Amino acid sequence: MRGLLTTILAFILLVGCSQEDGGNEVSLEMIDVTIDVEDEQQVGELFDLQTWVAQGDDKVEDAHEVLFELWKNGDRDNGEFHEAVHEKDGLYSAPVKVSEDGIYLLQAHVTARDMHVMPTQEIIVGAVSEEEREAFYEDRE
Template identity: 40%
Template sequence: MKIFLTLFFLTFATFFVTACSGELNKKIALSELVDVEIIIGEDVKLDEETVLNVKVTQGDEAVLDADQVEFEIWKTDRPEDRVFLEAIHVKDGIYSVTVLFKEEGVYIVQPHVTARGSHVMPKKEVIVGNVFEQGNHYNDDSKSEKHDH
């Protein structure tokens, strides 16, 4: 009987430790921050469709199940005219939207990504047209700015 109880206890203890460590590993994996990489072509042209992408990852894993991904876009000299565009998941954690810039200038593109308990809002400046030739001054300070919740 002692052998049976010892085997039962060892089996139960092994099961319990395995189950708990699996839960712990799952919590550690979920605690990794969600990362958002803005992907926009270098040459954004006036009056041509431009695809704006974000790649959403958590650790090495592509996030396919983001709760919401939308792009907030505004011209730097007219922040009151911001627009919000809902992005769609296209593949492998890449979410996309197509936009048509109707005026030359410097724009801020800020995706709002809500996924796995995080809200990530990086910013990137986008130059549309010949901004330098018009005497405008381009400020690249917010290019890599991120704001996480």
């Protein structure tokens, strides 16, 4: 009896989640966040941190929050947050300038449609030796 009751409640919740909400159909599909930044940048030059946000074929233009966190490898405590603005068609961006050579990590913090996704990408800024690059990639494995 308890199993039947649980099954019925789960069915009601599933049907409730698939109903239309204010004219917009609620989707349980995860949002897809793709960072779109060149892997190598120049020291002291302005460049855009960018990310595309989608849910299935739908470009997300109503994200609740899109923040970029950027920090030098090994120094996350001194990282900086940059608030992104919606440009068009699910593209969010924020300008940034980095003043020191090194390997940086960029993490997009995207909250949209009751979901939170945080992909990360590395960026090489300025002059970074092959030894530094190899050590970084070995540590990541």
